[in-house]
Amino acid sequence: MPPKISDEEMRKHITEQLDNATIAAIHKVSMRTVQRTRERIGKPAHPTPRRYTRQELARARLLADEGLPITWVAEDIERGAVELRKKLRRGHAPGWLEVWPKIRRNPTLLALHREFAPQS
Numbered sequence: 511m512p513p514k515i516s517d518e519e520m521r522k523h524i525t526e527q528l529d530n531a532t533i534a535a536i537h538k539v540s541m542r543t544v545q546r547t548r549e550r551i552g553k554p555a556h557p558t559p560r561r562y563t564r565q566e567l568a569r570a571r572l573l574a575d576e577g578l579p580i581t582w583v584a585e586d587i588e589r590g591a592v593e594l595r596k597k598l599r600r601g602h603a604p605g606w607l608e609v610w611p612k613i614r615r616n617p618t619l620l621a622l623h624r625e626f627a628p629q630s
Contacts, residue, residue: 514539515547524553527560529590559593567597574598581627 515537523533530544537544545555562570566587573583580600584591613619 514543517551520547520551524548524557529557529559562589562597570594570598574600
C-alpha cells in the first residue's frame with residue numbers, strides 16, 4: 511500500500527514549517543500518520559515549534575492585556591493557544607470561568623459564541 515503522504519510532500523510541508531495538525535488536516539489523515547511519515551523520512555515525529563518573534567509577543571501581550579481570550583490572541587498571531595498560554599504564563603481571561611457557564615445556558619449567546627469563536 512503506498513504511503514498516504516509522499517516523501518516529497520512531507521519535505522515541502524516541513525520546509526514551510528507546518529505543524530503536524532495542519533499537515534494532517536491538509537491530507538485528511540491522522541496525526542499518527544503524519545508522525546510516521548516524518549519518522550520514515552528521518553525527521554523528528556514532533557517538530558520543535560518555531561520561536562516567537564518580538565513582534566508576535568508584543569502583539570500577543572497587547573491583545574491579552576486588552577482582555578481578549580488567549581485562543582483569540584493565538585488565532586490573531588497564527589499560533590496555538592496552549593503554547594501561547596504557556597509562553598505568556600497566563601491562564602484564562604479574567605472572569606471567563608464565571609461568564610462561560612452563563613453563555614452555555616443561553617442558546618442565543620451560545621450560538622453567537624460558536625459563530626465568532628476562533629476555530630482551533
